[in-house]
Amino acid sequence: MFVAISAVENHIASAVDPHFGRCAWFCLLDSIQGTWEFIENPFQHDPGHAGCDAADFLADKGVFMVIAGRFGSMVVERFRELGIQMVIPEPGTYIQRIMQQLNQNER
Amino acid sequence: MRKLCRMARSIKNRRIQMAPGIGGFKPHGMQHRKGPDVFIGFEEYEALKLCDYEMLTQAEAAQMMQISRPTFTRIYEKVRQKIARAFVEGSAIYFTGGHVKMAGWYHCSRCQITFTPEMEAAPVCPFCSSSLVQKFS
Numbered sequence: 001m002f003v004a005i006s007a008v009e010n011h012i013a014s015a016v017d018p019h020f021g022r023c024a025w026f027c028l029l030d031s032i033q034g035t036w037e038f039i040e041n042p043f044q045h046d047p048g049h050a051g052c053d054a055a056d057f058l059a060d061k062g063v064f065m066v067i068a069g070r071f072g073s074m075v076v077e078r079f080r081e082l083g084i085q086m087v088i089p090e091p092g093t094y095i096q097r098i099m100q101q102l103n104q105n106e107r
Numbered sequence: 108m109r110k111l112c113r114m115a116r117s118i119k120n121r122r123i124q125m126a127p128g129i130g131g132f133k134p135h136g137m138q139h140r141k142g143p144d145v146f147i148g149f150e151e152y153e154a155l156k157l158c159d160y161e162m163l164t165q166a167e168a169a170q171m172m173q174i175s176r177p178t179f180t181r182i183y184e185k186v187r188q189k190i191a192r193a194f195v196e197g198s199a200i201y202f203t204g205g206h207v208k209m210a211g212w213y214h215c216s217r218c219q220i221t222f223t224p225e226m227e228a229a230p231v232c233p234f235c236s237s238s239l240v241q242k243f244s
Binding site for chain 1: 124156157161163167171210218219220221222223224225233234235
């Protein structure tokens, strides 16, 4: 099961991307193993409904929680339908900080 | 002749995702006396956000807000006119409440996150599992 975090750059010192659908990268965090990888967002340059396509894409990968600065209204509907939780941290939060917060809960 | 007095139909609440994150706007660099304050309701803000920022069609936006298309068009054209008036007359804009109902977002002040709960009946913070979360408005 995975947590997906929208990222500006492909490393953990990156800020969480302020937008979900058009972020450059997704950080996929394996919530059981604690490992992570960065994948490029294949829909970031799409002319339309990039967010909904990205939502389906992440759902197929077994994502149960998504973290980004903002979610478009259509995307919010899609994630609600998919039963995937959405989280919006304070602007400027770093990926590493999110990982720390998630790890604290595991204990 | 007895006058028939009829109440206008009561307004159904419009569904919005979230209230605006700012209080409004103030003009700067004023040469002349500023115009009267302009108040934009949360549903008007939402209408503008859906159509002009997220580029939804009016049909999609109306569905999102759970209102009819004519109602949506009325709200949308009203807010566009308010903004144009504020720009031209140099008025401050204030976002105020309206006939709205919020979709289910919650806030954990400890973790500083806004989130959708797994179960709306018993919302808990997905980071710290605290149930001391507030409905976000």
